[in-house]
Amino acid sequence: MSNEFKTVMMKPQDKVAVALDHIPEGSIVQVTCQGKRFTVKLKEDIEFGHKFAVVSISFGEDILKYGEVIGAAIQDIQPGQHVHVHNLEGKRGRGDKIAYD
16 A cells, blocks of 8 residues: 655654644555655554654663753664654653753
């Protein structure tokens, strides 16, 4: 299944894009950001407003969205996978951890 779906990716160093439509599993999505282009086959349904990986992200690696670190991967994440609380540990606003940024 290959369709045109709307997504947003603000910075070329981002590792995720955000779906601006419901995008079904198996869809081929073209994501373009400041001259960088990613072709991603979604491994699962992505709901409106949710993130999906555009590149491989290794366990422990920082996840960037809109050019900012939003958390770290708590498992390896493949392109096309949903990125959410099941595979991302947030780093912002945490009272239980000290930020060393």
